[in-house]
Amino acid sequence: MDCNDIIIGMAGSGGDGVVSAGDILTASAAAEGIYAIMLKSFGPQIRGGESSCRIRLSTKPVLSQGDVIDVLVVFNWPDFARFGAELEVRDGAYVLVEEKDKTEDIPLPNAAKCKITKIPFEKLAVEDAGNPKAKNIVTLGVLGAMFGLPVEGIKREIEKKFKKKGPEVVAANHKAVDVGMEYVKAHGGPAELHFAHSSGKPLMALTGNEATAFGALAAGCRFLASYPITPATEIMEWLSREMPKFGGTVLQAEDEISAINAVNGASFGGVKAMTSTSGPGMSLMMEAIGLAAMAELPVVIVDVQRGGPSTGIPTKTEQADLMQAVYGMHGDAPHAVLAPADVEDCFEVAWRAFDIAERYQMPVIILSDQLVGQRKETVAPFNIDTVKVAVRATPDLSEGVKFKRYEDTPTGISPMTWPGMKGGEYLASGIEHTEDGSPSSMHETHEKMIEKRSRKLDALSGEFKFIRRYGADKPHVGILAWGSSKGAVREAVEKLGANGVSAAALIPELMHPLQKDEIRKFVASCKNLLVIEMSHSGQFEHYLGANGLLPEKTLHYRVSGGRAFSAREIESAVRAAAEGVEYKAKAQEPRRMMGKDEE
Amino acid sequence: MDCNDIIIGMAGSGGDGVVSAGDILTASAAAEGIYAIMLKSFGPQIRGGESSCRIRLSTKPVLSQGDVIDVLVVFNWPDFARFGAELEVRDGAYVLVEEKDKTEDIPLPNAAKCKITKIPFEKLAVEDAGNPKAKNIVTLGVLGAMFGLPVEGIKREIEKKFKKKGPEVVAANHKAVDVGMEYVKAHGGPAELHFAHSSGKPLMALTGNEATAFGALAAGCRFLASYPITPATEIMEWLSREMPKFGGTVLQAEDEISAINAVNGASFGGVKAMTSTSGPGMSLMMEAIGLAAMAELPVVIVDVQRGGPSTGIPTKTEQADLMQAVYGMHGDAPHAVLAPADVEDCFEVAWRAFDIAERYQMPVIILSDQLVGQRKETVAPFNIDTVKVAVRATPDLSEGVKFKRYEDTPTGISPMTWPGMKGGEYLASGIEHTEDGSPSSMHETHEKMIEKRSRKLDALSGEFKFIRRYGADKPHVGILAWGSSKGAVREAVEKLGANGVSAAALIPELMHPLQKDEIRKFVASCKNLLVIEMSHSGQFEHYLGANGLLPEKTLHYRVSGGRAFSAREIESAVRAAAEGVEYKAKAQEPRRMMGKDEE
Amino acid sequence: MADAKASPKDYLSGLKPIWCPGCGDFAVLNAVAKAFAELGLPKEKVAVVSGIGCSSRLPGYLGTYGFNAIHGRALPIAAGLKLSRPDLTVLAVGGDGDIFSIGGNHLPHVSRRNIDLKCIVMDNAIYGLTKGQVSPTTPIGEKTVTTTYGSIEDPIQPLKLLLSYEASFVAQSTSLDLNHLISMIVAMMRHKGFAFLNVRSPCVTYRGKEQYDVIRSRSKYIDKEPGYDATDMRKAWHHAITPEYISLGILYEKYRDTYEDRRDKLREAAKAGRDCTLTDVMKGFMK
Amino acid sequence: MADAKASPKDYLSGLKPIWCPGCGDFAVLNAVAKAFAELGLPKEKVAVVSGIGCSSRLPGYLGTYGFNAIHGRALPIAAGLKLSRPDLTVLAVGGDGDIFSIGGNHLPHVSRRNIDLKCIVMDNAIYGLTKGQVSPTTPIGEKTVTTTYGSIEDPIQPLKLLLSYEASFVAQSTSLDLNHLISMIVAMMRHKGFAFLNVRSPCVTYRGKEQYDVIRSRSKYIDKEPGYDATDMRKAWHHAITPEYISLGILYEKYRDTYEDRRDKLREAAKAGRDCTLTDVMKGFMK
């Protein structure tokens, strides 16, 4: 059976190299022009713990990580069990297991409906490939031969990857691929399931965090100060490698407070600057983001959301920093919030964040999440020419013209200077101030200046459109969702449409200020409205309510984080909404398989 | 003309002692059983700058600081001008000025309509009382004799105040009072306006911050860690004096992060603990408040709001930390928010905050503000017997019973232990955890535990009622307001009612979780709904919207902070709302009087 | 108070550590349990507080009260706990990132206050949990995931800092010498006042197994020198900053009033000889 | 670059300070303006960054670029500014609460990095702006509004801390001696690397005018001693901790590579001899 969309899952111990095999597979897909999304997952151990990955390959752009797995490779079942619902397999799936595993012990609820195939991975690696560590590479050979994956591409990737270690290493790994392929040929040959593809234009393979970092660099960001935190650290790691090549600076600050304030300082100096963090770091940055709002400094803050509250679940996604991003500062502190919905978006959102920050002189928060930030996708090379490199409005400093740094203008944007500009000297401050920057504690000044600053949001929402709509024009069920939910939502909308269910989705990417008119138009066009989000308390729904955008009857589908949405569950939620009822996710079955839950 | 409600304003330089005169007047009112509210205001200078106070005296409980001033004493007009709208005088007011001041220079817009009285304050102090520093005391004598204020009470307060300095000092100050009184007798005698009062039961005179501190002490708080910040510092100052007497500890921490975390530590130890701060400090505390939510620790945080964002206006009030208090933490972090509406409330809200925190094992934020926190009011002695001293639910630790710290219960409240309890050892953590406290990164655990924690809010809003309603049953205009706005709102509602305008107000004091049913009922009973708040962006209105509580057409009256609401402007807003239109505050007239606005 | 039959195992929770095989933190866990047993501490009277990091997982592996809090805040939490519950034994633990970087501002203040709590840093000169970023104790020139081209920052010298903060007990040990480590923990727990112990605890995953050799070859047991006087600040200083060797042992120990001692006196002064009631206090508002 | 005709007045904004009459901070303001004039700094190339406090009002009184930011964060803001704009002269100023208490964690890190910026603390041993609370440099026993019964905390010793942080320039002066103050500011501005100046600047309102006498009677100009060697850390240490007198002058000054120097080299290493384009970088995603 030919297919052009296949999902492969692998699980094993740290030493089994399943993630590295996944990386090679994804990279070779990219090189062949095949679309892919790869998710990795690790246990709490830094080393030697369990790890897994799931790769969806398709000849068409893939929207989400996909629902159930078509081909599963498991080196170790206890390891597999730790990933619970993340690795659900479909009925009829191929399950490749170690030869020694007993079929009756396989803890899949639908094991009886799967095609269990025993393969002596370990033995092949040790005896035939001559290297116990090459088990994952042997596996790639097996997968390639069984399911028609791009084996030549895999070999090329292996070559690139091991080149530095010398030709012997490359040859040994190539041999491991061959060992796997030959084993398949000798034992039953290719499976019925065949991934039919032909080579296309090469794609890039990168994570959302890398795309964000690259977008910032392209926008002209030349200063990053951050403090390490999962799942945002890759932004700093990538920029610490690339930024110096462009004469920029990456500072690993002593904490997040220092990081955001260094960014405030750099921005005051006229340099485009950014910091990257996750929830706990965001919480620490609130005061200084408010300072940027008050002093009207262009700064960009990336929050790659993870499970919360507090330390929460650092390695998994959630969408529950939304209210903090919008309302987390004390006082009325105007700023913007943008949310990327996939890896490609990360690039655009990053440069647009700088565009907004620099032109409107305010903090812009990029609200990414672990699911977009850390997943790897194949995407077409970015069109760098689309990037607008924003320039701040500067004042007339000629003799005799009085420069007022915080001049009250119709848009609220006051032309600004920075050190080095003669005659543009001014005092930036977090204390309330008059148009010329002098401190003031008068209500009248406050009212006027707070009005001026907030006017920038009106100007922004008037000028800037960043919202996406998918599906039917007058849907039976209209979905409002945001951020990384987009993939599964869009996929569900398309599937439902193909199956005669009229659905549509609106995904705002400018989260604050909201484009209220667009949302109102959408809401008015829907028979039933369904808000979908990964926040137990329903932050997005509350936020829409706060903006007066929800009709009396709004349905919702919300779960807490710790996993990705699947298109399948969204479909179910939409089908329920079509009947006017709310869908509740079933308690996940695989959970019962686990021994101890603690990590 | 007799009156039983009089507003006196005074303005001068730091050395003039107007605030100290106001304090004496307020204290003597309290001793006589007269109701009073006193507001002070200072320029940005620490010393030697301008200062002013306004005291409203009444034989009935006073709800707000009052609108326009009946009697104004000005030692120095440039100083007066800095207070702009804060010291507006009514037509027909008595204005007492230094003899040397030229009537035509008096910069009051309605000067022509005022009764300008020239008095040689300086000269009386220097020549007759023999002490240039006694000008303010002379003034008290003048005011007493002219308007029938309780002169004997004033003398008694002076005695108490100066006792420590010796009988000569007391006598000299008594003489200053006499000098003032005699001057009045000799020059025109008592004014027509006469404050008619008789002595009643003595009242206390205290600020909201003091009442908050006392409420905490009464609730059993035995640990306070704070960092100084205006306008909250008095809470720490008061407790640093009183807490040690009760065997408690007050720690001035190195910063707010340390303060709130020390409080987390004390609470983990089973001790009732609190921190006090204002907006900038709150912003720094967000991470650790989230920790308390996750680790389910009872902690109390007081935020005495000031003008924001950022450093903003430290000495003046605003109601724009509401969204932060409710939504400022990353992730879904259940906690409660209470808002006192006047000085008396501060006491009750403080002990109730501990009651909620301890029983529900979560952070409780007291959202006070500068207007309640720093104003002085006379109130009847607190009934200490009403205070519930909460006790945490503890588990059965008998042999053989497995103690699960985070047991999933119907209310979400899990009996807890603290160090010292044998068999109750457990790991508190900010990382997601199972019922027995072990770390977990499974979605299923997360969903279950986040559900458990949020259930506490349902239990709380079901059990705890703290909301106040004033005015007509089926009002033409219903007001939703909160916190310190209450005074002016209630006064306006009563006045409007007396004038045949049917108005009502609902003031929730449990701000989070909201008592939705009560609010819905109220909203349904109103013809027009008006949301009143001191936040330019309309945080309260957004918050009500987020909770789905606002009808399609809601009117609002919002201003930024930096001043107090007057009942008069609320009246205007209600009258406009009765016509279905929104009221806009007029640009304040006094503003034009000022020279330079910067401070 | 001491429980004669205490065994180290009694102080463990039984949860299996998720540290990498070979991680230095295993030794610290063992040493803590052994020291607690040696001191016979009733386990319900002990609280171990940590921040976030590989090292901060430690309280979860103990059977005492524990608090695995947020990054960098072990010390203020421990301080709040100890100040309100002076009857407890309170130990704060964490990593070099946790305690010297994000939490760095708590050290001088807890030291100068001389709060009677203990602090162990598992110093591996790297951010372990977040997978290998530079830390304030990482040597200059070192390549990490955030210093691709080698670190350009001079590291801090923890012992020197703690001496200048006036910690009343400053010691160093390593995961390589379990007995020494136990003895240092026992000594710090016996000290009255703020006690600080830096443990060179290798991160085999991000700094390599070589760290064991580096530490082994450069260690010197300074307090085994005859006549070593731990109250001599100048000597302590010398051992703290010498580039020649890694000083192991108690560099400095000097008793002085604790915060708790002084607070007791303050309470007496406040009470001025009589018990105070809420009604008394309320009278203050009526002057 | 130097502007020969610069006068101190050119560096003032003309805004009237709101400090109390007699406040020590007036002298610091004057000294800064005079030092800038002496150095002939173009005022558009100077940025003065502060936190919040009486002392932090200073940038508002200068005519250079200024940033009156938030409490405790003058240093990280100044660091971000200097690192991204190495062509500027960047001075951070603040109070003892601002820089030693809430902002205390920025000092060790800015020092060890040796970022080429300057820091002046107006140390009045009290929280002035918030009306008289205890600060980390307030002497033990002192009564303040938050220490009704006298402070029970040992204060920090700023100079000692800065020395242990390896600040490459550590000096002290006072508001009482304008000429000395000017000379210290000039010296610190000429130093390449992180320079720290503690100024004993009396708060007459909350610590009393007596502070002037206390400082006057206890001051000693240590670097006026013949043969004083400011590169001798041990001597510096001695002067920093001696209880006998208040040491005035440059206690320590030693040049070493700045962060900026090292970063320049790092950039060269990263570029590896060729100019990099965005397209080159993007190719990295295609491996």
Ligand SMILES: Cc1ncc(C[n+]2csc(CCOP(=O)(O)OP(=O)(O)O)c2C)c(N)n1
């Ligand atoms: C506020 C905050 N910032 C950052 C992090 C991410 N984080 C967790 S542990 C850690 C550092 C770990 O290093 P260290 O403290 O040395 O402990 P180790 O893992 O090396 O034992 C960091 C940066 C966090 N959890 N919270």
Ligand SMILES: Cc1ncc(C[n+]2csc(CCOP(=O)(O)OP(=O)(O)O)c2C)c(N)n1
């Ligand atoms: C985050 C935060 N916490 C607290 C404050 C309140 N605050 C303003 S200035 C100050 C301390 C002032 O003392 P210091 O830094 O010594 O300066 P000085 O006024 O004595 O010059 C404090 C606590 C604040 N503005 N922001």
Ligand code: SF4
């Ligand atoms: S990463 Fe390093 S510190 Fe963390 S457990 Fe592994 S070896 Fe230990």
Ligand code: SF4
């Ligand atoms: S309060 Fe003290 S520090 Fe502040 S201006 Fe007055 S004298 Fe100076």
Ligand SMILES: [Mg+2]
């Ligand atoms: Mg470490």
Ligand SMILES: [Mg+2]
């Ligand atoms: Mg100070």
